[in-house]
Ligand SMILES: Nc1nc2c(ncn2[C@@H]2O[C@H](COP(=O)(O)OP(=O)(O)O[C@H]3O[C@H](CO)[C@@H](O)[C@H](O)[C@@H]3O)[C@@H](O)[C@H]2O)c(=O)[nH]1
């Protein structure tokens with residue numbers, strides 16, 4: 192697979208050894224189809240792994256030996272989805288960079304279309320789970336996950352016109368990525384961060400409806416810490432995008448949500464239980 196690399200697919204991965212082979216082979220199979228708008232030889236895949244030590248490195252080495260243009264970066268001093276994506280973008284050879292999850296929830300068959308949607312005028316491509324052509328977003332999801340997903344989306348409405356900045360399946364042109372300064376790389380929402388800080392206007396966004404799959408192997412790493420990080424990221428982005436007054440109003444709104452939540456959860460607790468739970472047990476992000 193020689194020739195210029197125009198497209199880089201960045202895959203943040205933590206303990207995803209069993210998903211990497213199907214991911215890589217399905218992406219290249221989709222690119223090798225006769226109707227693919229992008230050819231396999233133009234594409235590299237970069238897995239950014241946070242020292243999973245679960246055999247991911249060996250899987251990628253085997254795929255390389257079979258001729259797939261894939262490499263793995265193993266980070267040992269940093270952790271977190273968003274910072275892994277940024278690291279991948281920094282290492283990418285292609286001018287068109289796509290981010291997708293390792294766990295096959297972002298279907299590999301959409302990759303050619305997502306890559307081809309980027310151009311000098313379409314600086315950002317977003318896989319969206321909303322609108323016509325998208326599969327049912329939350330089929331099979333528990334209620335709490337649906338509420339979190341929709342709540343998170345609504346809170347970002349005033350920051351971008353993109354229909355689904357939370358999908359995690361998105362691409363950005365290198366020149367736009369380089370424009371974004373002072374990125375907050377904590378948590379999961381790097382797409383929203385880039386949409387705001389690279390100042391992507393609505394007419395520069397291409398949207399591709401897709402059906403969000405179910406994870407069949409490994410575990411989700413989205414925990415309450417990720418949600419708290421998202422709220423603080425939102426606050427910062429409101430501050431960045433608007434004047435302090437609107438950010439302050441948003442802070443009050445968040446405080447109100449918090450109070451309602453405390454009230455609702457407290458009413459389900461015994462009278463004596465004024466303090467609940469210890470610290471989070473999620474991975475540091
Ligand atoms: N390198 C690295 N990768 C990570 C880390 N945490 C998660 N990942 C990788 O990031 C991808 C998404 O993580 P999941 O744990 O599968 O998250 P999810 O709950 O399915 O959330 C996904 O879907 C959401 C939409 O419902 C998205 O909002 C979110 O960004 C993500 O794409 C997976 O490939 C996972 O291995 C980390 O600390 N480090």
Ligand SMILES: [Mg+2]
Nearest residue numbers: 294296406411
């Ligand atoms: Mg997932």
